[in-house]
Amino acid sequence: MANHTAPTHxxxxxxxxxxxxFEVIAGIRRYEVPGIxxxxxxxxxxxxxxxxxxxxxxxxxxxxxxxxxxxxxxxxFGFFFLAGAQANFTVQPQGGKPVITIPSNxxxxxxxxxxxxxxxxxxxxxxxxRLMRKRGPFxxxxxxxxxxxxxxxxxxxTQRQQVRDLFAKHRVIDIFEENAQ
Amino acid sequence: MSEAALKHLxxxxxxxxxxxxxxxxxxxxxxxxxxxxxxxxxxxxxISVALFSVMIYAEVYQYIYGMGPALLNTSHMWDLYISTFVxxxxxxxxxxxxxxxxxxxxxxxxKPIYRFAEAMTTFSLMTAGIFPVIHxxxxxxxxxxxxxxxDRGIWPNFRSPLIWDAFAITxxxxxSVLFLYIGMIPDLAICRDNTTGWRKKLYTWLSLGWHGDxxxxxNFRITYLMIACFLIPLAVSVHSIVSMDFAxxxxxxxxxxxxxxxxxxxxxxxxxAAIITxxxxxxxxxxxxEYMTFPILDKVCKLTFVIAMVWSxxxxxxxxxxxxxxxxxxxxxxxxKAYGPYAPFFWGMIAFGMFLPFALLxxxxxxxxxLLFVVSVxxxxxxxxxxWMIVTPTLSMSYHPWGWNIMWPGWVEWAMxxxxxxxxxxxxxxxxxxxxxxxxxxxxxxxxxxxxxxYEDVDEMMxxxxxxxxxxxxxSTKNGGS
Numbered sequence: 001m002a003n004h005t006a007p008t009h010x011x012x013x014x015x016x017x018x019x020x021x022f023e024v025i026a027g028i029r030r031y032e033v034p035g036i037x038x039x040x041x042x043x044x045x046x047x048x049x050x051x052x053x054x055x056x057x058x059x060x061x062x063x064x065x066x067x068x069x070x071x072x073x074x075x076x077f078g079f080f081f082l083a084g085a086q087a088n089f090t091v092q093p094q095g096g097k098p099v100i101t102i103p104s105n106x107x108x109x110x111x112x113x114x115x116x117x118x119x120x121x122x123x124x125x126x127x128x129x130r131l132m133r134k135r136g137p138f139x140x141x142x143x144x145x146x147x148x149x150x151x152x153x154x155x156x157x158t159q160r161q162q163v164r165d166l167f168a169k170h171r172v173i174d175i176f177e178e179n180a181q
Numbered sequence: 182m183s184e185a186a187l188k189h190l191x192x193x194x195x196x197x198x199x200x201x202x203x204x205x206x207x208x209x210x211x212x213x214x215x216x217x218x219x220x221x222x223x224x225x226x227x228i229s230v231a232l233f234s235v236m237i238y239a240e241v242y243q244y245i246y247g248m249g250p251a252l253l254n255t256s257h258m259w260d261l262y263i264s265t266f267v268x269x270x271x272x273x274x275x276x277x278x279x280x281x282x283x284x285x286x287x288x289x290x291x292k293p294i295y296r297f298a299e300a301m302t303t304f305s306l307m308t309a310g311i312f313p314v315i316h317x318x319x320x321x322x323x324x325x326x327x328x329x330x331x332d333r334g335i336w337p338n339f340r341s342p343l344i345w346d347a348f349a350i351t352x353x354x355x356x357s358v359l360f361l362y363i364g365m366i367p368d369l370a371i372c373r374d375n376t377t378g379w380r381k382k383l384y385t386w387l388s389l390g391w392h393g394d395x396x397x398x399x400n401f402r403i404t405y406l407m408i409a410c411f412l413i414p415l416a417v418s419v420h421s422i423v424s425m426d427f428a429x430x431x432x433x434x435x436x437x438x439x440x441x442x443x444x445x446x447x448x449x450x451x452x453x454a455a456i457i458t459x460x461x462x463x464x465x466x467x468x469x470x471e472y473m474t475f476p477i478l479d480k481v482c483k484l485t486f487v488i489a490m491v492w493s494x495x496x497x498x499x500x501x502x503x504x505x506x507x508x509x510x511x512x513x514x515x516x517x518k519a520y521g522p523y524a525p526f527f528w529g530m531i532a533f534g535m536f537l538p539f540a541l542l543x544x545x546x547x548x549x550x551x552l553l554f555v556v557s558v559x560x561x562x563x564x565x566x567x568x569w570m571i572v573t574p575t576l577s578m579s580y581h582p583w584g585w586n587i588m589w590p591g592w593v594e595w596a597m598x599x600x601x602x603x604x605x606x607x608x609x610x611x612x613x614x615x616x617x618x619x620x621x622x623x624x625x626x627x628x629x630x631x632x633x634x635x636y637e638d639v640d641e642m643m644x645x646x647x648x649x650x651x652x653x654x655x656x657s658t659k660n661g662g663s
Contacts (some may be wrong), residue, residue: 009493018629046204046371047626048402063403067411081341089293092336104340107422108348114415115352121407129400131366131389139392143375144367146204146625151394181267 009155012138012176013167014147017044018052020170021148025055027170028152033162036152044139044149063124070120071113078112079105138176147173154180191548194475197290200632202471204625207379211368211617212375214467222466222610229606232407236600239593240315248318252591256584257576261594262316263426263602264568268451269309271352271444271564274356276302277416280360281409289630290480292623293472297463297613298456299361304608305452306354308601313346315597342425342529348579349419356415360408366391367622385617393434420448427571434518434575435511437502450492450534451564453485457557458464461550463618472619475548482541482553485560488539498533518574522587526566527574533563 015021021043028036038056045052053059083100090099126132143149152163160177167175195564243251252262279298337344337657370391373384391397424444426433437443460481464473503511540546540556547553577587578648590598611620 043391045395045398046367046393047622047629048398049629050402051400056395059396059399061400061403063407065405071411085337086339097340101340104345107345107418108339110418111345111348111352111415114411115355118356118359118411119407121404121411122363125363125400125404126389129397129404131391131397133390143207143393144374146370165378 008153008180009157010138010178010180011152011155011160011163011167012140012142013150013172014142014174015170016147016173018049018148020172021045021150022052022055023170025052026148027166029055033152033159035159036155036163040153040155041052042151042153044143044151046144046146046148061128063121063128066124066127067117067121070123071117073120074112074114075109075114077116078109081112082108083172097162123171138178140174140176141173142173188468189552191475196630197474197476197480198293198624198627199471200625200628200635202628204628207472207621207624207628208371208375210469210471211619211621212372214469214619215614215617218614219468221462222614225462225466225606226610229603229610230431232599232602232603234600235596236603237602239596240320243258243315243318243593244320250591251593251597252588253594254586254588256579256586257573257588259316260576260588261569261571261590261598262312264565264572265598266309266312267423267444267568267571268565268634269305269312269601269605270420271448271451271568272455273302273305273309273353273452274416274420274445274448274559275456276300276305276361277412278452279456280364280413281416282411285413289627290477292318292627293469293474293619294456294460294477294481295623296361296365296620297459297609299357299364299617299620300609300612300616300618301452301455301459302357303354303361304605304612306350306357307608308605310350310354311601311604313598317437342422342429345422346426349415349422353415353419356408356412360405360412362387363401363404363408365616368617368620369395371621372617380615389654416448417445420444432575432579433501433508433569434514436511437499439498441494443492443499446488446492446495447564447567450485450488451561453488454557454560454564455483458480458554458561461554461557463613465550467613467618469619472624477545478553479544479547482547486538486541487596489541489560493535493538510578512577514578517578518570521574521578523570523574523577527570528633530563530566530570533559534567535563537563560638 003171013024015024024037025041025043028034028038028041041056043052043056082105086100086105136149138149140147140149149168155163164175182303249437251260251262276295276299279291279295280302283295315322317325366388369384369388370393373381373388376384421444422442424440428437428440430436457478460473463469500515506512518524537556537559546556549643573588578585
């Protein structure tokens with residue numbers, strides 16, 4: 001890991017295809033740039049590519065937890081919301097039928113489970129994917145077209161040229177750099 | 182595209198997609214479609230607006246004069262309004278089928294066409310939602326269809342499937358809109374990067390700052406999968422609940438155990454037929470011959486045929502269970518459908534719904550765009566007749582002879598039915614003009630993965646014949662270059 005007290009840089013390279021991007025990450029995994037690990041690397045790509053994301057190692061996401069909690073809340077809230085409404089019905093003659101009808105409430109609670117599950121998943125996505133934030137300076141339109149970007153964070157002065165060399169070795173198209181401090 | 186070119190393409194196009202399409206070209210073609218559609222697009226829009234205007238006129242007329250001009254009466258309390266409501270709810274199921282189910286089974290041929298199917302789901306639900314409100318008569322009380330606490334003395338009956346409908350459809354509409362929107366975010370970012378003016382502002386706002394890094398893609402993939410998993414049981418529950426509007430009423434012809442699967446199969450069937458119709462229209466309007474290809478159309482046709490057979494089987498099961506069930510009123514209704522005043526429509530349903538799908542087995546029909554368009558429209562005519570034949574014959578011939586009453590819909594009802602197609606058409610056509618109706622990033626994925634599979638096969642062969650350079654060594658750019 002780079003020394004955080006030293007001046008650090010962020011370097012962004014654009015590549016023509018996934019093969020080259022893959023080679024760059026493999027190089028980082030082989031410690032071709034001492035001090036830089038895959039934890040310092042992000043990939044920007046025009047498509048979803050699970051295989052190349054695997055190279056970056058395990059990066060867990062909390063979305064299933066959001067979905068579970070949302071669904072559970074929907075189920076419980078849905079049932080008690082309806083039961084609360086039905087509780088007012090005690091002023092009406094029920095003709096021997098139960099005031100709170102479990103079979104029909106289960107149908108409705110099931111719908112609420114799905115509704116709140118979906119809403120919670122969306123919230124989890126916005127939080128997990130860090131959406132609704134400024135895109136930052138390292139965004140190139142080529143990424144939404146057909147090029148693959150690799151961002152290496154926390155690069156100190158001694159590693160800067162090594163990262164650039166690694167990029168160049170794998171036919172980088174363009175390199176952008178900024179001072180992260 | 183000329184007739185000759187189209188004929189040539191229908192004979193030569195053998196791949197779902199040409200894996201050599203450059204990614205930049207995919208962006209260009211789809212973005213261009215949002216700017217310059219063919220004249221046919223504007224004609225379709227004009228027809229939709231005209232139909233919708235007639236609907237507005239009919240609604241105002243009904244608003245002023247009450248439900249009488251619609252010719253609704255005591256036994257026929259909802260008639261075409263509920264039939265068309267069920268039709269539109271059914272239509273919405275195709276989007277879920279193509280997006281969610283085929284996504285889970287990794288059928289990648291869905292990628293160029295699922296976006297408009299999802300949009301169809303959303304707009305079908307929005308169209309269906311109009312009918313309960315119209316049927317209320319007092320449209321200003323539209324919010325009464327939504328369940329809420331009893332503080333206004335409404336006393337909603339939570340045991341009624343009509344209340345379940347409100348819950349289920351609200352959930353389905355919300356989830357479908359979110360599913361459509363989330364799946365579109367990467368494409369909205371592409372639009373943001375390539376447009377100016379109001380479009381840029383709109384797409385910037387809607388793309389939520391998407392920049393395509395691995396964190397976003399990873400979360401995106403899981404979100405899409407989770408919502409797909411939520412949507413599939415939801416779609417099944419929605420049309421099952423709609424079927425219970427009928428099945429839980431003790432009416433002859435409605436009180437049938439097989440109604441939920443029968444309705445779900447019918448929903449998927451009409452939705453698939455509508456996908457064929459819209460596939461052909463969009464392909465023509467936006468010159469999408471490279472993306473909406475004949476092999477993909479072939480697959481949709483075969484899928485439609487299979488679902489049509491499931492629906493036909495369930496139809497026969499329903500007839501057989503009534504016939505052998507010895508419930509006399511139900512049998513009377515079934516016979517009245519076949520021989521009574523509604524017989525032409527019943528047999529129309531059988532002809533279009535059960536027999537016409539066999540035309541889809543013919544490759545010649547599947548490759549003849551104009552004929553296939555007509556067939557797909559007639560399939561949906563059959564499915565609309567099915568819904569009408571579920572509702573009206575039963576209402577015209579209930580248990581009590583004093584309630585027997587043959588009823589033909591008035592012009593107001595027909596105007597509402599026609600207008601609903603105008604409303605749907607308008608929403609859909611606006612959508613495909615403002616938003617990309619072909620998923621750019623998913624088509625890129627499809628091209629990428631198919632090309633890679635070919636390269637891997639070539640590389641394997643090259644290893645067998647040592648000395649020849651592999652595809653990668655030969656320096657191919659797998660994303661097609663720009």
